[in-house]
Amino acid sequence: xxxxxxxxxxxxxxxxxxxxxxxxxxxxxxxxxxxxxxxxxxxxxxxxxxxxxxxxxxxxxxxxxxxxxxxxxxxxxxxxxxxxxxxxxxxxxxxxxxxxxxxxxxxxxxxxxxxxxxxxxxxxxxxxxxxxxxxxxxxxxxxxxxxxxxxxxxxxxxxxxxxxxxxxxxxxxxxxxxxxxxxxxxxxxxxxxxxxxxxxxxxxxxxxxxxxxxxxxxxxxxxxxxxxxxxxxxxxxxxxxxxxxxxxxxxxxxxxxxxxxxxxxxxxxxxxxxxxxxxxxxxxxxxxxxxxxxxxxxxxxxxxxxxxxxxxxxxxxxxxxxxxxxxxxxxxxxxxxxxxxxxxxxxxxxxxxxxxxxxxxxxxxx
Amino acid sequence: xxxxxxxxxxxxxxxxxxxxxxxxxxxxxxxxxxxxxxxxxxxxxxxxxxxxxxxxxxxxxxxxxxxxxxxxxxxxxxxxxxxxxxxxxxxxxxxxxxxxxxxxxxxxxxxxxxxxxxxxxxxxxxxxxxxxxxxxxxxxxxxxxxxxxxxxxxxxxxxxxxxxxxxxxxxxxxxxxxxxxxxxxxxxxxxxxxxxxxxxxxxxxxxxxxxxxxxxxxxxxxxxxxxxxxxxxxxxxxxxxxxxxxxxxxxxxxxxxxxxxxxxxxxxxxxxxxxxxxxxxxxxxxxxxxxxxxxxxxxxxxxxxxxxxxxxxxxxxxxxxxxxxxxxxxxxxxxxxxxxxxxxxxxxxxxxxxxxxxxxxxxxxx
Numbered sequence: 028x029x030x031x032x033x034x035x036x037x038x039x040x041x042x043x044x045x046x047x048x049x050x051x052x053x054x055x056x057x058x059x060x061x062x063x064x065x066x067x068x069x070x071x072x073x074x075x076x077x078x079x080x081x082x083x084x085x086x087x088x089x090x091x092x093x094x095x096x097x098x099x100x101x102x103x104x105x106x107x108x109x110x111x112x113x114x115x116x117x118x119x120x121x122x123x124x125x126x127x128x129x130x131x132x133x134x135x136x137x138x139x140x141x142x143x144x145x146x147x148x149x150x151x152x153x154x155x156x157x158x159x160x161x162x163x164x165x166x167x168x169x170x171x172x173x174x175x176x177x178x179x180x181x182x183x184x185x186x187x188x189x190x191x192x193x194x195x196x197x198x199x200x201x202x203x204x205x206x207x208x209x210x211x212x213x214x215x216x217x218x219x220x221x222x223x224x225x226x227x228x229x230x231x232x233x234x235x236x237x238x239x240x241x242x243x244x245x246x247x248x249x250x251x252x253x254x255x256x257x258x259x260x261x262x263x264x265x266x267x268x269x270x271x272x273x274x275x276x277x278x279x280x281x282x283x284x285x286x287x288x289x290x291x292x293x294x295x296x297x298x299x300x301x302x303x304x305x306x307x308x309x310x311x312x313x314x315x316x317x318x319x320x321x322x323x324x325x326x327x328x329x330x331x332x333x334x335x336x337x338x339x340x341x342x343x344x345x346x347x348x349x350x351x352x353x354x355x356x357x358x359x360x361x362x363x364x365x366x367x368x369x370x371x372x373x374x375x376x377x378x379x380x381x382x383x384x385x386x387x388x389x390x391x392x393x
Numbered sequence: 394x395x396x397x398x399x400x401x402x403x404x405x406x407x408x409x410x411x412x413x414x415x416x417x418x419x420x421x422x423x424x425x426x427x428x429x430x431x432x433x434x435x436x437x438x439x440x441x442x443x444x445x446x447x448x449x450x451x452x453x454x455x456x457x458x459x460x461x462x463x464x465x466x467x468x469x470x471x472x473x474x475x476x477x478x479x480x481x482x483x484x485x486x487x488x489x490x491x492x493x494x495x496x497x498x499x500x501x502x503x504x505x506x507x508x509x510x511x512x513x514x515x516x517x518x519x520x521x522x523x524x525x526x527x528x529x530x531x532x533x534x535x536x537x538x539x540x541x542x543x544x545x546x547x548x549x550x551x552x553x554x555x556x557x558x559x560x561x562x563x564x565x566x567x568x569x570x571x572x573x574x575x576x577x578x579x580x581x582x583x584x585x586x587x588x589x590x591x592x593x594x595x596x597x598x599x600x601x602x603x604x605x606x607x608x609x610x611x612x613x614x615x616x617x618x619x620x621x622x623x624x625x626x627x628x629x630x631x632x633x634x635x636x637x638x639x640x641x642x643x644x645x646x647x648x649x650x651x652x653x654x655x656x657x658x659x660x661x662x663x664x665x666x667x668x669x670x671x672x673x674x675x676x677x678x679x680x681x682x683x684x685x686x687x688x689x690x691x692x693x694x695x696x697x698x699x700x701x702x703x704x705x706x707x708x709x710x711x712x713x714x715x716x717x718x719x720x721x722x723x724x725x726x727x728x729x730x731x732x733x734x735x736x737x738x739x740x741x742x743x744x745x746x747x748x749x750x751x752x753x754x755x756x757x758x759x
Contacts, residue, residue, distance in 0.1 A: 177654035177686045236607040243606040243658035285661075286707035288543035292609035292662030299657045320543045326707050334707075337700060341652035341692045 030056065031230070032104065034096055034135070035111040036063045036126055041089070042076045046199075047140065048111030049076060050224045052085045054203035057230065059087045060105050061096045063126060068095065078381075093129040102133035107163075109227060110139035117142030127151060131160050138163040140223030140234070165226045166234040168246065175244035180302035180343045182255035184217075187392045188279040188303035188345070190335050192325050193318055194290060196311040197353035197381075199225050201388070202280040204380035205307070208389040209276055216276040219254045221247065221297060225280045236282060236293045243296025251277060251301050276393070279303060285334055288320050298335065302343040305392050306335055308373055311353040312365035328372030349391035350377030397596070398424045398470065400462055400501070401477040402492055404431050407455070408442045413506065413590045414477030415442060418451045420569035420584075421594045425453045426471050427462045429492060434461065444747075459492040459499075468499035473529075475593060476505035483508030493517060497526050504529040506589030506600070531592045532600040534612065541610035546668035546709045548621035550583075553758045554645045554669035554711070556701050558691050559684055560656060562677040563719035563747075565591050567754070568646040570746035571673070574755040575642055582642040585620045587613065587663060591646045602648060602659045609662025617643060617667050642759070645669060651700055654686050664701065668709040671758050672701055674739055677719040678731035694738030715757035716743030 035052075037045040041064045052059055052072055062072055068091035073079045075089070090096040093108065108130035114120060119141055127137055127145075131154040137145055145151050145162040155162050179186070187205065189198040202218050202225070209216030218225065220232030231253075238246045256273040279301045283290030308331055317323040326334070332347045339345040350373045354362035362379060370377030376391045378384075401418075403411040407430045418425055418438055428438055434457035439445045441455070456462040459474065474496035480486060485507055493503055493511075497520040503511055511517050511528040521528050545552070553571065555564040568584050568591070575582030584591065586598030597619075604612045622639040645667045649656030674697055683689040692700070698713045705711040716739045720728035728745060736743030742757045744750075 175655040177683075177689060236605075238606050239602075240604050240606045240609040240659050240662065241602040241656065243609075244655050285704065286665075288665055288708050289541040289610050290607065291665045291708075292658045293606050295651075295661035296606065296658030299652075299654055317543075323543060323708060330707075334703060338651065338704065341696075341700075342654050342657075342689060 030058050031106050032058045032060050033107045033109050034061050034063060034093065034105045034130070035059055035109050036123060037111045038063060038065050038122065040112045041067065045112045047109075047113060047224045047227055050199065050203070050228045051109065051111060052076065052087070053083060054207070055085070055228045059085045060100060061087050062089045062111070063092055063096065064089050065091045093126040097129065097133055102135075105133070105135050107136040107138055110137070110141065113140065113223065119143040119145075119148075128154065131155055131158050134158050134160060136161040136163060138165060138227065140165045140227060142166070165232075166223050166237050168233055168238045172238055172242040172249065173245050174241060175248040175300045177248075177342070179248040179251040179300060182251055182257065182277075183273050184255050184275055184277045185305070185393070186251060186277045186279060186301060186303045187305045187307060188298065188301055189281045189307045189309055189351070190294070190298070191281060191284045192308065192310045192328070192331055193284050193314055194287065195318060196309045196314065197351055198281045198309045200353070201307060201309050201351040201380055201385070202278045203228065204385035205278045205388050205392065208385035212389065214276055214389070214393070215272075215274040216278060217254050217274045219250050219277050219279040219301070221250065221280045221282055235297060236290070240292060243293060244300030247279070247297040247300030248302070251279065284317070285331075285338065286326060287317060288323055295338070298339055299342045303339070303345045304343075305348045306339070306345050307349045307351055307388060307392060308332065308335070308347045309351045309353070310369055312357060312362065328369055329374070332373050347373055347375055349375050349388045351388060352377060352379050354379045354382060396422065396424050397472045398426050399473045399475050400427050400429060400459065400471045400496070401425055401475050402429045402489060403477045404429060404488065406478045407433065411478045413475075413479060413593055416565065416569070416590045416594045417475065417477060418442065418453070419449060420573070421451070423596065425451045426466060427453050428455045428477070429458055429462065430455050431457045459495040463495065463499055468501075471499070471501050473502040473504055476503070476507065479507065479589065485509040485514075494520065497521055497524050500524050500526060502527040502529060504531060504593065506531045506593060508532070531598075532589050532603050534599055534604045538604055538608040538615070539611050540607055541614040541666045543708070545614040545617040545666060548617055548623065548643075549639050550621050550641055550643045551671070551759070552617060552643045552645060552667060552669045553671045553673060554664065554667055555647045555673045555675055555717070556660070556664070557647060557650045558674065558676045558694070558697055559650050559680055560653065561684060562675045562680065563717055564647045564675045566719070567673060567675050567717040567746055567751070568644045569594065570751035571644045571754050571758065574751035578755065580642055580755070580759070581638075581640040582644060583620050583640045585616050585643050585645040585667070587616065587646045587648055601663060602656070606658060609659060610666030613645070613663040613666030614668070617645065650683070651697075651704065652692060653683060654689055661704070664705055665708045669705070669711045670709075671714045672705070672711050673715045673717055673754060673758060674698065674701070674713045675717045675719070676735055678723060678728065694735055695740070698739050713739055713741055715741050715754045717754060718743060718745050720745045720748060
């Protein structure tokens with residue numbers, strides 16, 4: 028199968044608030060032909076993403092808009108336009124409409140993970156039909172989900188789950204960094220995406236936070252079984268991929284936190300549905316209360332270890348074997364202090380995988 | 394507001410496999426004019442429900458079908474036909490169609506909690522429109538749910554949640570028995586229904602297992618706030634009821650179990666979203682493994698206490714203050730032994746509220 032070539036829309040938010048765009052550049056297998064950002068035309072991704080090098084981030088030019096990319100490279104250079112930003116509320120911004128129209132007119136597919144469904148937009152649907160393109164809404168879950176059977180623990184590969192002390196602490200990033208480190212060591216590892224960015228990066232997966240609550244555990248179980256090669260993988264907007272060979276290691280992207288006032292249901296469903304063999308606890312340095320719920324302080328790191336392990340055990344035993352601390356923005360000494368503190372708290376090897384790579388995490392989870 | 398008068402369809406399954414019908418007879422405020430069961434026409438509910446008396450179960454005649462009830466009582470005797478059975482899979486059985494057709498022709502509403510939506514049935518929809526009746530699908534969640542704000546702990550009433558060691562261990566029954574005991578003592582108590590039977594019994598609520606997983610905690614929070622009188626309650630298929638006075642006690646119906654391989658997400662979402670002040674742990678005597686997941690043994694009772702309390706604490710402190718054991722079918726001595734064993738395990742007052750009433754449970758939760 029040929030590598031899909033994508034353009035990534037990230038107007039006005041690249042890179043700080045374009046988590047999906049940066050995820051695609053950092054971890055995606057798809058070739059990024061260009062990023063669309065009307066604020067930074069003429070620059071290159073590697074110059075704009077903090078700390079990026081050509082080995083850690085795909086280097087690609089930034090264009091003002093779709094038309095500029097088309098003028099430079101022509102319609103055949105790209106297969107799919109990906110919406111690489113997710114505004115609060117998940118709406119579609121009207122300012123993006125000319126880019127989507129131009130992409131469809133050029134025969135490209137359009138992919139998004141917004142609450143707003145591209146497929147519900149009459150104009151886009153008409154245009155996509157006319158030009159023979161796909162509209163892919165990756166947050167739309169499969170329609171045939173069921174309750175979990177309790178069978179994810181029967182798969183062949185070792186299953187690792189990234190869990191968190193809160194939202195936005197680096198679970199997706201840690202997942203991808205462990206997979207990258209594994210591949211660097213010749214371990215056949217596969218990421219199991221449970222959220223929109225992970226799905227766009229990997230090109231398959233289920234947005235577990237969008238499924239019917241009764242099927243939360245079932246969706247996680249289905250993802251693990253699919254990634255283990257048991258049946259065709261779910262690919263948003265496309266045909267099922269052929270069943271892959273069974274890999275050695277699955278790294279499941281966790282969501283939320285088990286003590287999050289709003290998102291704990293999804294966290295718990297993934298913990299039991301995916302039935303991991305080991306957990307990596309992710310934390311953001313300096314976070315002291317649940318983000319957005321500031322009167323709910325975070326428990327101590329060791330408390331999280333107890334909670335995750337004791338909750339997992341009755342379904343499938345899983346120990347917290349490593350920690351991952353997001354230290355972005357801290358100077359190196361303070362970053363190391365925060366990493367060491369957290370590692371002492373959870374009594375397990377801990378690092379910041381973006382700063383230092385995930386070789387230590389890989390060692391701990393294998 | 395006048396008491397709604399209902400007929401309850403329970404063909405072939407009454408009472409053993411008609412949990413909803415029995416719930417309506419045992420706990421509902423609505424007047425049951427008749428039960429439809431083609432296998433037992435001419436008998437009365439009190440003679441058929443095991444252990445029933447006229448003070449614990451509404452006494453009503455059983456009719457062979459809707460036509461027989463209409464012949465006996467006329468069309469004006471009933472407001473609504475309720476489907477009081479839920480076959481595995483949640484489908485609508487074609488054998489019920491003549492009853493629904495007759496009910497709609499008589500001008501009655503029809504209410505169901507099936508996966509199959511009455512409102513999706515063209516025939517029913519046409520007929521309901523013609524006769525000016527409502528089709529109420531009580532499992533259909535509101536369309537305007539959101540993520541939890543973490544505010545259920547701010548309501549005035551004391552909030553109690555029934556939690557379980559497994560599914561089908563008596564959480565709904567325990568909820569209703571505590572509310573009944575409270576009212577007997579003059580405490581203004583209100584049940585907070587989270588599942589289809591509870592919703593039908595109380596006439597409002599949200600089937601929390603049907604909401605988008607990200608809104609699980611939010612749905613529980615909304616129910617608690619609504620029951621506390623903060624805003625109009627959600628009533629399936631009808632207009633919002635006027636906001637009630639603030640009660641003294643809310644008893645939230647729990648779902649599943651925190652270590653259930655398939656349903657733990659919903660359990661966890663209710664635990665954090667409802668932010669209860671106290672928990673009542675429900676168990677079915679003799680249950681040793683998760684029902685339907687027989688290779689997953691149930692943890693010891695004291696382990697459940699640790700799990701529920703430690704998971705609740707970071708969001709809102711809640712202790713297990715009482716136990717409820719479903720001893721149906723056991724002789725009195727063995728039943729008491731099982732109750733005592735469980736009470737010793739959790740170190741809290743424990744009873745079977747159907748056998749002995751819920752006065753002790755009420756005492757413990759207040």
